[in-house]
Amino acid sequence: MTLLVRQLTASGRGAVAVLNVSGSSPSEVSNTLARYFTAVNRLPLPDLPTHRILYGTWETEGTREDVIVVRNGAAEWEVCCHGGVAAIDRIRQCLTDLDIQSHEEQSDSLDDLLLQCPTVRTAEYILAHRRGLNTELAELTDRISTDELRLRLQRMLSFRRFATHLVKPWTVAIAGCPNAGKSSLLNAIIGYDRSIVFAQPGTTRDRVEASTVIDGWPYLLLDTAGVRDAADDQIESKGVSIAESTFASSDAALLVVDSTLGLQDVDSELLSSNADGRPLAIVWNKTDLVGSKPPPDIGFPAVQVSATQKSGVADLLEWLAAATVGTPPPLTELLPISDTLARAAQQFLDQQIDLGQLKTALLT
Numbered sequence: 330m331t332l333l334v335r336q337l338t339a340s341g342r343g344a345v346a347v348l349n350v351s352g353s354s355p356s357e358v359s360n361t362l363a364r365y366f367t368a369v370n371r372l373p374l375p376d377l378p379t380h381r382i383l384y385g386t387w388e389t390e391g392t393r394e395d396v397i398v399v400r401n402g403a404a405e406w407e408v409c410c411h412g413g414v415a416a417i418d419r420i421r422q423c424l425t426d427l428d429i430q431s432h433e434e435q436s437d438s439l440d441d442l443l444l445q446c447p448t449v450r451t452a453e454y455i456l457a458h459r460r461g462l463n464t465e466l467a468e469l470t471d472r473i474s475t476d477e478l479r480l481r482l483q484r485m486l487s488f489r490r491f492a493t494h495l496v497k498p499w500t501v502a503i504a505g506c507p508n509a510g511k512s513s514l515l516n517a518i519i520g521y522d523r524s525i526v527f528a529q530p531g532t533t534r535d536r537v538e539a540s541t542v543i544d545g546w547p548y549l550l551l552d553t554a555g556v557r558d559a560a561d562d563q564i565e566s567k568g569v570s571i572a573e574s575t576f577a578s579s580d581a582a583l584l585v586v587d588s589t590l591g592l593q594d595v596d597s598e599l600l601s602s603n604a605d606g607r608p609l610a611i612v613w614n615k616t617d618l619v620g621s622k623p624p625p626d627i628g629f630p631a632v633q634v635s636a637t638q639k640s641g642v643a644d645l646l647e648w649l650a651a652a653t654v655g656t657p658p659p660l661t662e663l664l665p666i667s668d669t670l671a672r673a674a675q676q677f678l679d680q681q682i683d684l685g686q687l688k689t690a691l692l693t
C-alpha cells in the first residue's frame with residue numbers, strides 16, 4: 330500500500346502541528362496508526378466513524394506523546410501533536426520507517442506554498458495569488474489576443490527567481506582566507522554565536538548554516554572553511570573543497586578579506602571563478618584595525634566592516650537585499666508562484682500545450 334504523510338501546519342516550531350495521513354486502503358491506514366496510537370477510552374481505530382475525535386497517546390520505544398487523532402474520511406486521518414520539531418519528526422519517522430511504500434507528498438498548491446512561506450512579507454505575495462491573481466489571467470485569456478497573452482506570460486516568467494525565493498531562502502556563501510573573519514561576520518549578521526570564532530586559521534572545517542531574514546526576505550547564510558592551497562590535513566582539505574563548491578553554487582557570495590593583509594592569491598582565484606555575474610561583494614573586514622581608508626577598487630562591489638565591532642553590517646545587508654531581491658514587484662504582479670504554473674507558461678510559449686491546459690494550470 331501507499332501511505333501519504335503531509336504536514337498541514339507551517340514548517341518549523343509552532344504550538345501545535347497537524348499531520349494528514351492517507352492511503353489507498355482504509356483498514357491498512359487505520360491499522361498502521363493503531364500500531365502507535367492508543368485512545369484514552371481504548372476505542373479501536375479501525376471501527377472509528379468519520380469526524381470522530383480521539384484523544385490518546387502516540388507511543389514509540391521509550392517515548393510517549395499526547396496526540397489527538399481525527400478520522401476525516403475512510404482512509405484519511407489527521408494526527409494533531411505538539412508543534413515542537415521533535416514531536417513532528419518522531420511521528421513522521423514512525424510512518425515513513427514502516428516496511429511499506431510511504432512518502433511525503435510534494436505539492437505546490439497555493440495552500441501548501443503558503444505553509445512553506447518563512448516570512449510575512451513572502452506570504453503576502455502567495456496570499457495575493459490565492460485571492461485571485463492567477464484566476465484573473467485565466468479569465469482574461471478568452472478576451473485578449475494570443476500575442477498579448479504571450480507577452481503577459483513572458484513578463485510573468487521574468488519574475489521566476491523572485492518567486493522561487495518566496496518559499497526557498499536565498500543562499501549566501503561566506504568565503505575567503507582562513508582567519509579573515511568569516512565566522513565572526515556570520516555571527517555579527519545573525520546576532521548570536523552560531524559559528525566558532527578563534528584566532529587560529531583553519532577553525533571552521535565543515536559548512537555552518539544559519540537562517541535569517543533581511544528586510545522580510547529569507548536567507549540561508551553559509552559559513553565555510555577558509556580557502557588555502559596547502560591545507561593542513563585531510564579534514565581541512567575536504568572543508569576547502571566544500572567551501573569552493575558552496576561558493577560556486579550559492580545565489581550570492583561574500584568574499585571576506587582581512588583588511589590588514591589585503592587581497593590574497595586565493596581571493597583572486599575565487600573572484601575569477603565567479604564568471605556568471607552572480608552577485609558578489611568583497612567584504613573588507615577588520616576595519617577597526619586599519620581606520621577608514623577606502624579599500625582598493627578591484628571591480629567588485631565592496632563593503633567595509635568590522636565583524637567584532639559590528640560596524641558596516643547594515644550597509645552589507647542593504648547591498649545583499651538589493652543584489653538578490655532588488656526592487657520587489659508590486660503585490661498585484663502575477664508571478665510564476667508554483668513550479669506547475671511556471672512549467673505550464675513555458676510549455677504554452679513553446680507551443681507544447683494548448684490554451685485549455687494553460688487555463689487549468691492558472692486555476693490550480
Ligand SMILES: Nc1nc2c(ncn2[C@@H]2O[C@H](COP(=O)(O)OP(=O)(O)OP(=O)(O)O)[C@@H](O)[C@H]2O)c(=O)[nH]1
Nearest residue numbers: 507508509510511512513527531532533555636637
Ligand atoms: N580586530 C578584529 N578582529 C576580528 C574581526 N573579525 C574577526 N576577527 C578576529 O579574527 C580571528 C579569526 O576570526 P574567525 O571569524 O574565526 O575567522 P574565519 O575566517 O572564520 O577563520 P577560519 O574558520 O579559520 O577560516 C578571531 O580572533 C576574531 O576575533 C574584526 O572585525 N576585527
Ligand SMILES: [Mg+2]
Nearest residue numbers: 511512532533
Ligand atoms: Mg571560521
